[in-house]
Structure formats: structure tokens, C-alpha cells
Amino acid sequence: MMFIRNESFSTFVHRYPVVTTLAGLNIIIHLWVLFLPYGAELYRQGVGANFLISTGEYWRLLTPIFLHSTQSLFHLLFNTFSLVIFAPALEIMLGRFKFLAVYLLAGVVANIATFLLETPMYTHVGASGAIFGLFGVYLYMFLARKDLLDTQNSQLVLTILAISVVMTFVSPQINILGHLFGLAGGLILAPLFTRNAKPFYAVRHTSRKTYLDEDDISFKPNRWKNRARNQKVIRIVLIVIAVLIAIGIYTRLNM
Template identity: 50%
Template sequence: MFVRTERSLKEFMQFYPVVSALVIIHLALWLICDFLQLPFGVQLKAWGSGNNFFIQQGEYWRLITPIFLHAGLMHTIFNSFALVLFGPALEQMLGKYKFIAAYLFAGFAGNLATFLLGPPIYISVGASGAIYGLFGIYIFMVAFRKHLIDYSNAQIVVVIFVIGAVMTFIQPGINIYAHVFGFLGGFLIAPLVLTNALPFSPWRNKRFGKNDGVQFDPNRWKKRRIPKKLYTYAFWTFLAILVLFGLLGRIF
């Protein structure tokens, strides 16, 4: 579910177009706004950032646009990596339109809470609220839709969520309102978007491949399955990357 099995970037983009588009938007906006600092990009970031003062003045689009903007390279990479890891399974399970609706709703919920509960002068950017909304959907599945997620993946979700929740309150510079209420937004919309959802299956992606016919492999029983330890190594590697990004985030 969280171990990528796609054979190429092209295949990933074909199977998960919404997640791919969101990551491309993240990287493109970072390139234009932060790296190249084009006049248009600087103005775009100023126009799209979450700013409680300007929202109070009626610029309500700022409750949505911050979802696509980030505060530098590490912030962009971290959120994009989290989206690539946890987004594809939900995109397949919910479908493109429900997925993007849930993603935007969670991000909106986090930004609305930031506006209502945060200081009058407060500026924020980032997809973290929307991504925590994905965790909200997963946690809802763990609690109330156990048939949609197996035990090992449920454990991974819970552990990563707990680590993220702890980091939310101990790491400086975090928009706590966005994280908490983005998660709640995802949890609340989960019953609606999970209607008629099926468990994630990499085999379902094969329908979109070039080979749609059923093929018989006479040596299929001789092939070794992926060792269970490999999944454990992948999990702990991801945790190590999370910690590394957290430390680098304090430096840059």
C-alpha cells in the first residue's frame, strides 16, 4: 500500500494523475517563486499566501491557495514526499474527484481554523493541512473501516501519525492549527468519500497498462515473494528520512 511498485515515473503518473499533478505544482511554484524569484513568482506568492489580516479584508481565496505554496525547498520536498507516499492508495480507493475534493476540503479546514483561531497578523503556506487530512481518512479507516486496510499498513499509519502529531507540537515554526484541523477535516469527510470504496490493490492498476489480457506465467509459483523484512527496512528508512528532513528544516 505504501511501498511503490510502479516500474517507472511515467507509470506512476498514469496510475495517479492527481498526486502527480499536485507534486508538479509544488515543484513548479517553488522554482518560480523561491528559486528563480521571478517578479511574477514573488507577486504570486504574496497574493496566494495565507494571511489572516488580508483574509479579514475579504481575500477569501487565501483559504485555498496556501495549500499549493511552500516555505522553501525542504518544506516543498517534505510535503511532496509525504504526498507521494500516502496519496496514491487513497487516489485509487476514492477516485480522482473524491480524492481532490477531500484533499482540498482538509486543506481548507486547516486554513480556516488558522484564520479563526490564529493571531490577527499571521502568514502561512504549505500543504501540511491537506496531507494531515489524508491521515484523517486513514485513521478513520483504521477505526471504522477495517476491511479497507490491512493490519500491517494500519500499524504504519498509526505510528507515522503519532510521530507527526508529536512533531507538530514540539518543532518550532509549525502551523498547529492547520495540522490539527486538517486532520479533523479529513476524518469528518471520510465517511462520505469512502462510500463504495474498495481496498487498495496494485493489480487494479494493471487495467490501465498496455497488457489488458490475462497472462499465465508457468513459473509463478517458483518466484519468491518480497521478503517481509524488506517492508520493515522500507518503513524504518522512511522514519529516518523524516527525522533527517526535520533536522534539516531547522537549519535551512
């Protein structure tokens, strides 16, 4: 399974240095904001404040990805947990640079959408848009690159994604547009970033070596070639996402 974490801490750090760094930054910055000198100022300078972005503080389209609510520890724990569970496979499959790029770009897309569609006084923090971007990449793999995602992991990804989307609409104080546009951003970016991707179950990193996982040698890489069907499914999913985004926009404009 791609999402079962049974590595030791040192092995996890060695295999997934980008995920480790991102998770570590989430925790360190949060502790700094809460307990260390200038933490409150760090938070004020990094929060995604639409009015301040409109005055030229464009770094606020990036910095909210590394900040979390000071009112709820759950916000930090949920996003960091999601990152540690679901991101390592993508770091292996895409490569470190591409993984980091798609994570940050999806988060920025989510924050740009929030800036353009929310009210001028709206503020937000959190890595959720970037994490939904990773789910967007997985969704693209399910739809168009089945050579990268087996049936068991596909079902798990779709289940978690469905639950996450539902929770986006029913949970209080959620940046709905950030979640939806993060998902859409990852889905749109995925064809570029998965071009030379390798299946997680076939290729892993161990001390600079690559090896085949013998448990998965029965996998048939040609199962994904029904392009006509895939294209239809992709269009349907894009329509569903567009409807969800429209609902989110309508909800915000009528609040």
C-alpha cells in the same frame, strides 16, 4: 504494501495522475516563486494572511496549500515526499475526483481554523493541513472501515501519524492548528468519501483495467463488523483529537 513505491516514473504518472499533478504543482510553483519573474508577487498574492482574508481575500483559504516556505527547501521536500508516498493508495481507493476533493477540503478546513483561531497578523503556507487530512481518512479506515486497510498498513499509518503529531508540537514554525484541524477535517469527511471505496490491495488500475491482487486473496472482509467496539474507539480518538486541538488553541492564545 500500499506505501512502497516501486513503479517507474511513467507508470506512477499513469496510475496516479492527480497525485502527480499535485506534486508537480508544488515543485513548479515553488521554482517559479524562487527564480521566475513575478514569483514574489505570486507568493504575496497566495500566502495565507489572516488580516487580508478578513478584508475579503478569501482565495487565501485555498492558495496556501500550493505554496511552501521560501526559507527552507525541507518544507517543500517533506510535503511532496509525503504526498508521493501516502496519497497514491487513496487516489486508487477513493477515485480521482473524491481524492482531490477530500485533499482540498481538508486543506481549506485547516486554513479556516487557522484564520478563525490565530492572530490577525498570522501568515502561513504549506500543504501540511491537506496531507494531515489524508491521514484523517486513513485513521477513519482504521477505526471504522477495516475492510479497506489491512493490519500491516494500519500499523504503519498509526505509527507515522503518531510521529507526525508529536513533531507538530515540537518543531519550530509549525502551524499547529492547521495540522490538527486538517486531521480532524479528513476524519470528519471520510465517512462520506469512503462510502463506495475499494481496497487498494484488491483493486488497482492498469491501463484502464481492474484486477485482483492474488497476494491478498486470503484477506477476510468481515473482520471489521464489530460496530460497537469501533464506535467506542472512534469516540475515544475524537476525544483525543479534541484535546490536542484544545491544547493547540490554548498554546496559541497564550503565546
